[in-house]
Each structure stands twice: as structure tokens, then as C-alpha cells.
Amino acid sequence: MAEKKTWRSTAVAITAVGAIGLTACGDGGGNGNGAEGGGAISESHLIQGGADPSGVADDVAEQAVEGGGTVSIFNTEPQYLMPGNSSEVGGSKVLEQLFTGLTVVDYETFEAGPGVAESWDSDDQVTWTFELGEDWTFHNGDPVTAETFVDTFNWVVDPDNAQQNADFYDVILGYQDVVDGDAEELEGVRALDDHTLEIELNEPFSALPLMLSYTGFYPLPDEAFEDPDAFEQAPIGNGRYQMDGEWEHDVEIAMERYEDWPGEEPGIPERIEWRMYSDPDTAYMDVQSGELDVLDQIPPNRLPTVEDDFADHFTGFETSSSEYIGFPLYQEEFEDPDVRQALSMAVDREAITETIFDGARQPAESVIPPMLIEDHEGTCEYCQHNPEEAAELYEAAGGPDELTVYFNSDGGHDDWVEAVSNMWQETLGIEDVTFESLEFAQYLELHDNQEISGPYRMGWVLSYPSPQYAMEPVYTTGQSSNYADYSSEEFDELIAEANAADPEEADDLYIEAEEVLLEDMPIMPLWFRIDVSVHSENIHNESIYVDPRTFLRAEQLVVLED
Amino acid sequence: MTRYIIRRLLQFIPVVFISTLIVYALVFAIPGDPIRALAGDRAMSEAVQESLREQYNLNDPFIVQYAKYMWGVFTALDFGTTFQGRPVLDIITQRLPVTLQLAGVTFVVQAIIGVIAGALAAINRDRFLDRLVQVSTVVVVAMPVLVIAFLLQLTFGLNLGWFPISGTGQGLRSFILPAIALGAVSMAMIARLLRSELLDALQSDYVRTATAKGLTRSRVIGRHGMRNSMIPVVTFMGADLATMMSGTILVETIFNLPGLGEQVFSSIQAQEGTVVVGIVTLFVLFFVVINLIVDIIYGLLDPRIRYE
Numbered sequence: 001m002a003e004k005k006t007w008r009s010t011a012v013a014i015t016a017v018g019a020i021g022l023t024a025c026g027d028g029g030g031n032g033n034g035a036e037g038g039g040a041i042s043e044s045h046l047i048q049g050g051a052d053p054s055g056v057a058d059d060v061a062e063q064a065v066e067g068g069g070t071v072s073i074f075n076t077e078p079q080y081l082m083p084g085n086s087s088e089v090g091g092s093k094v095l096e097q098l099f100t101g102l103t104v105v106d107y108e109t110f111e112a113g114p115g116v117a118e119s120w121d122s123d124d125q126v127t128w129t130f131e132l133g134e135d136w137t138f139h140n141g142d143p144v145t146a147e148t149f150v151d152t153f154n155w156v157v158d159p160d161n162a163q164q165n166a167d168f169y170d171v172i173l174g175y176q177d178v179v180d181g182d183a184e185e186l187e188g189v190r191a192l193d194d195h196t197l198e199i200e201l202n203e204p205f206s207a208l209p210l211m212l213s214y215t216g217f218y219p220l221p222d223e224a225f226e227d228p229d230a231f232e233q234a235p236i237g238n239g240r241y242q243m244d245g246e247w248e249h250d251v252e253i254a255m256e257r258y259e260d261w262p263g264e265e266p267g268i269p270e271r272i273e274w275r276m277y278s279d280p281d282t283a284y285m286d287v288q289s290g291e292l293d294v295l296d297q298i299p300p301n302r303l304p305t306v307e308d309d310f311a312d313h314f315t316g317f318e319t320s321s322s323e324y325i326g327f328p329l330y331q332e333e334f335e336d337p338d339v340r341q342a343l344s345m346a347v348d349r350e351a352i353t354e355t356i357f358d359g360a361r362q363p364a365e366s367v368i369p370p371m372l373i374e375d376h377e378g379t380c381e382y383c384q385h386n387p388e389e390a391a392e393l394y395e396a397a398g399g400p401d402e403l404t405v406y407f408n409s410d411g412g413h414d415d416w417v418e419a420v421s422n423m424w425q426e427t428l429g430i431e432d433v434t435f436e437s438l439e440f441a442q443y444l445e446l447h448d449n450q451e452i453s454g455p456y457r458m459g460w461v462l463s464y465p466s467p468q469y470a471m472e473p474v475y476t477t478g479q480s481s482n483y484a485d486y487s488s489e490e491f492d493e494l495i496a497e498a499n500a501a502d503p504e505e506a507d508d509l510y511i512e513a514e515e516v517l518l519e520d521m522p523i524m525p526l527w528f529r530i531d532v533s534v535h536s537e538n539i540h541n542e543s544i545y546v547d548p549r550t551f552l553r554a555e556q557l558v559v560l561e562d
Numbered sequence: 563m564t565r566y567i568i569r570r571l572l573q574f575i576p577v578v579f580i581s582t583l584i585v586y587a588l589v590f591a592i593p594g595d596p597i598r599a600l601a602g603d604r605a606m607s608e609a610v611q612e613s614l615r616e617q618y619n620l621n622d623p624f625i626v627q628y629a630k631y632m633w634g635v636f637t638a639l640d641f642g643t644t645f646q647g648r649p650v651l652d653i654i655t656q657r658l659p660v661t662l663q664l665a666g667v668t669f670v671v672q673a674i675i676g677v678i679a680g681a682l683a684a685i686n687r688d689r690f691l692d693r694l695v696q697v698s699t700v701v702v703v704a705m706p707v708l709v710i711a712f713l714l715q716l717t718f719g720l721n722l723g724w725f726p727i728s729g730t731g732q733g734l735r736s737f738i739l740p741a742i743a744l745g746a747v748s749m750a751m752i753a754r755l756l757r758s759e760l761l762d763a764l765q766s767d768y769v770r771t772a773t774a775k776g777l778t779r780s781r782v783i784g785r786h787g788m789r790n791s792m793i794p795v796v797t798f799m800g801a802d803l804a805t806m807m808s809g810t811i812l813v814e815t816i817f818n819l820p821g822l823g824e825q826v827f828s829s830i831q832a833q834e835g836t837v838v839v840g841i842v843t844l845f846v847l848f849f850v851v852i853n854l855i856v857d858i859i860y861g862l863l864d865p866r867i868r869y870e
Contacts, residue, residue: 077828079600079646087601159609162617164600167607179609229647249648249656250820251729275729278815278824282715282728289720289727410831441594441833444605448598460604473604480605 069559084163098237112209146191165216204500486522642836672745676752800856
């Protein structure tokens, strides 16, 4: 193992542990020192490799077969291939190749980079002007103009079209009127000329350019509005790749490079085949046999043997996908922050990530995923395992001596929930812990009706990599995903202030808000997920990158032989 | 005979009605709101949720939902759609061939291997081959299908590379491993059943008579012994084909075959009532039709059985 990995100082590093067998990477020479790259790196071993987040190095890209070749990639059957409707990974990572939004994410800086829009500007973070490039066309030849975005945004928000991503538009002026049926079109979206788009918001929102990179904002051609169902079978986009044939349900989605794509970094593979699997374990064996090129997230039961199975053809990536335990603040027992802090300090996250997750989780010391803000050290004092203090605090605060822990039964959470509960019992003297494990639909219903009576498990993944999205939808007053029912004026104000600030100052304000949040602790952060991907011999090691939204950057895969 | 068949066919009508009603009711009884679960951790806006519930009649009481569904089926052959707007009929026409191929290959594989193993065991009674069949069938019956499927994938798919691990890309070859996994238990049952039947037959008077008359051993076994021993085996295989459908759920998922079983599994999880009802009703129909055919064949095999 030792010498096989190539070290790249900027690559994402992950912490891993002996249990997973990812040992001895630390002394495999190379051109860098991993500790510079990752977030929190403990003494434990780490693996890294894969591509530079900013894209594939030229000398790597040069090794691709002539034309770029064909790559086959694991996928689950997408729910939808309509951008306005796609809110899950299976559909969104396909759509990301078929469409290019106004902006794209720059994975080196986690800021918005130019997509269809070449530049943008705002004096007050309320009214934004986007200058669009002139060469953009849909795969059918129709031009992509400012008017395209006006039509698309109005269509997605229209309640008759029932698009799941509609509420991402709620910052735009006139959103509520359209939802209520008082207006046909969004007041705040205007085409000033063919290539100038103006977006006016309800309130200052500095994360707008980053948010516009999200799936729900991709431009749609007229075909999409005329017959959405037919459109979805073979979406016509403006992205790096165009559909080759129709969506073959549960089997395959094939796409080819769109040669007229005017962006800066065209796709490297000539053809991408997304293969749909119902069981990732089967896909794992298909990669082993060379039938499939890439599986971007191996099932947990394969972690202990992945090194034996794949030698150096596997890589771990930190993602923004986090899990937390929330407290129902609407229940009297959890009103006291001391109780919540004590429950948090009683949990040894490190032990759980190592023994139960085989290193495929990174203990969380923050709510904002660590990779988003440079040098953002964990601000979560109470995330540190501190059993003595926890016990004292819990006793002084008179925490409940019986707990019911809630989680959804379909995600394989039983083991770690039990481990957490054992720690609570041993450390805090809680006498009895019962588990309520429910089907997801039923689980959410309990939350909506505020019938949760104890700590509960929830997760969050960033649709666009902004600290704003890590906090505002989940913790500000009255938001639909604020299951804890947390409401803090100070926190809300700091978020609003950060949203209104210049991007350079915004990060500091988000961190301040995070500190308030972690002091109040309506939820206790647990860990961030590490996705371990595996690939066949056909794919260059250093062309693999799974971004923090958990999307494989398929367009930059370097195929070594066809 | 014709009257008997017509009478049996008429019985299908209440069977279909009752089974759709029960299945629909069961899906309806799954707690929780499927539309709420559609979007995952992040809630959809109320307006969108409401519009989806309206679209799928989820605000109606159970019996109204069911009536609307049946009305659509009978007046417009509209079997409803998934929550993604995909017609159930499309799904069935795409997936049915996969499941039928799997069932067909399974049937053939388990018949050939089961019968050969059973016959060999009986002929070589108490010798090595017999012991081998006896022990291996016990092992197979005791092993969960999940484990069998995994071992097949690992051995013949990954290590030896004889068969594909997943998918339907290689035609009939793709179905061999799934068929063995799906039919493994029945295969063992057939072998054991045939062995004991054949042993009985070989002890019986008419076989001893045939032997005494100087017929060759192969003719005695093939013509006299096997023929009578096969009747219960055929009955078993018929009934087994009818129940095979439930086994496809697991096997199709593991081998990534886009058949009906795999769809039922995911649709139950998503609480897509119309999809589950459509497919399960198809399974029910399959079951009753096969039973009818078995009954008819029974009459043909054994002249003593007559239907009025």
C-alpha cells in the first residue's frame, strides 16, 4: 500500500483508521504532505489521491485514449430528469452533465464561477445583474438567452407544475405572489436584453451566485414546457454532454460529449454511460470484474476489504453530507441548553466513527462542513468527548433519566444509535433508553406534528457549497427543515447580516452565527460522511474526484483504454 | 372439460377484485405520507406537496381512491402512474419480459438438474453419488437465497468470469446465475422428491415384473420407473412456478435484473399504491392461470382424473 498513492497537497484528505486497513499511507513518499490539504487530520492514518479539486492536471488528461473513450458509472435509478424537480443525487448528477447553469461551483475556492453567465454584479446584494455569454445553445441548436432563464424560472415556480425545487426561489421578489396565484410571473426576474439578466430579491442574499449553480436553476428549452413528460425521457440541455437515445429506465442513461459546448473545460470522456443498480454491492463486484468503471460510494460492508480488493484503485473523499442528533426544543425536558451540551459531550464520536463506520465518517467539530471555509477550525466545544464534565452538567441541570431516541429505520442507523445510547447511559446515569425506529414517511410526519419526545437522528447535505445553506434552511426560525424548532433572534440576525454582507466578510459572520448555534446546541453535530469510491484499471487514479455535494465529477475522468 | 375451464376462468373475476382491494388497502395502511417522504430530509414547499397529493388522489378516503383507480383501469385501461409520472403499464411492458425469461430459465434449469440428480441418486442408492446428492441438497435447502446468490456471483461471475455478475446485457447467459439462485431450493426439493418416488417405484411389482421379463435396466428405469415417479414431480414444479414470483423480488435486486420483482420492492418502499397493485395483481393472475394449467395437465397425465 505504502508507495502506491500519489500525494497531492491540495487533494482532499480523509482520516481513516487501522480497522479499515488503510494503513501506512503516511510514509509513502510523494510530492506533498497530506496534512496541508485536508481539514481536521488526527494522528490516525489517512488516504488520499484522486484529482485536484480544481480539475485534472494536464499531464494526467493527456493520458486519455484518443477521443476520450467511454466510461461507465454506477448510478441509482433517478427519480426525475427534470431539473426543477430533481432533488436527489441519482438524477442531479446526470443532469449536471446535460445542463450548465448561470454559474458553476469552483471546487478550489467553493465560490461561484462563470457558467452561462460570464460575470455578475450587485451593489446591495438585492439587485443582481448577470452578463450572459453569447455562444450558448441548447443541444437542439436553440440559443440560450436571458429570456430563456426568465421563462424557466417562471415555469419552475408555477405551482401547477409542482416542481420540487420551487422553494429554492423563495428569495426572489414576487415568489409568494406566484405561489399564491396572485401573479403569473416572478416580478424580480427580468431580461434587460438578450444577454443581460436582472434578478431582484426580497432581501440581501450574498449566496445567490452560488445558489444559482444548483440543479433547480438550469435553463430549459421550449420543449420542456410543451410536454414535460416526453422531455424527461431525453432531456435537451445546454451542458457538456447530450443524451444519446432515451432514458432506458432502470438500465442505462447514455450521453455523448456536446462538441459545441462553449465553456472552458469541455468533458474529457467522449461518452458517459450511467448504469442503474438496485444494489451497490453488485456494482462493487462489477467494478472488480471490469464490467463497470466507477462506483463512487461503496457499500459500508465492503470497507474492511476494499484495500485487498482494489489495491490503489480506491479513494476517499470528504463530503458535506452530515448527520446530527437533534433535540425537540418544544419538549420541556430539552429546553435547557445544559442538558443538550451534556448529551453531546457524553458521546465519543471518534470511537464510533472508527469502530462502527470503519473510518468512513469524519467526527464533526462544526456545522459548516470544514472544507468550505479555509482554516475553519472546529468551533464546537461541546463536540469534544468529555465524560466528567458531561456527567456533572447533566446532573446539575436535572436532565431526564429516561430517553426515547428516534430514527428512521431504512438507513441502517441501528448500530450507531445504540452505541450513542450506551454512552449516554454509562456517562450520564440515564436509566432507560428506548428506541423508536420508523419508516421515513412516518418519521417525518411525527416531526411535522411535533410528536417527537426525545433526541432524533437527521441528516443534511449541501445542494450548493455555501455556509449559508449549511445553516439557514435548518436552524433559522420557522424553516420547514428546522425540526428542532430552534428559534434564536441572535442567530437569525447574524445569518441575515451574513447574507447581506460582501462575500469577503460573509464567512466570518457565518462562523459567528455557527458559534451561537453550537453554544445553544439545538442539535449535536455527529460526523461528516466520507465517500469511498472504487474504479477499474481503465480509469486514471488522479482523475477521480467526488465533490462535497457527493457528486462524482464524471466529465473529468481520464479513460486509459477503451 | 370446456365447461370446467370456463367455470374456472369466471372464478378469476372475484379473485382479481378481492386481491386488488386487499393489496390497495395494505399499501394505504402503511403509515406516513409518501409525498412528504419523496423529497427526503429537506421538505418541499406546501404548495408543491398539496399539488402532488391532489394529482395522485391522496387526499381522498381509501375507498374513493380505490374506486377512482378501478374506474381508470376499466374505462381507459389506465393503470395509474408512479409518483414520477411514469405509467404503470409502461413499467409492466418493459419489465414483464425480464421476469418471464428469468422464470423460464429457472424452470428449465431446476427441472434438468433436479431430475438428473434425483434419478442418479435413486439408481446409485447408498453409494457415493446418492450420498453426495443427499448431503448437497440438504445444504442448499438450508442456505438462504441471499448467500447462494452471493456465492454464485463471486465464484462464477467474478473469479471464473464464466457468467456476467449483473444485468441482462448478455442475453440468456445473464439469466443462468440468477436462475440457479432462484431455483436452488426447488432444485433440491425436486431431486429429493424424485429420488424417493423412484426408489418406491423400483421396489414395486410392475417394475420387478418388467425386470423378470428380461428388459434392460435402462428400459426398466426409463420407461416404467421414471414415468410413474414423475407425476408428483410435475405437480410440484407447476405449483412452484406459480410461487416463484415472490422469489424474483430478492434475486432480481441482487443480480440487478430490471424485472417486476425489483419494481415491487422499490414501489412498496415509496408507497406507490397503483404500481404495487398493478404488479401484484399480475402475480395473482399468473398464479391462478398456472394452477389451472396444472390441473388440466393432471387430467391428461392420469386418465383416472376427470373434470366435469
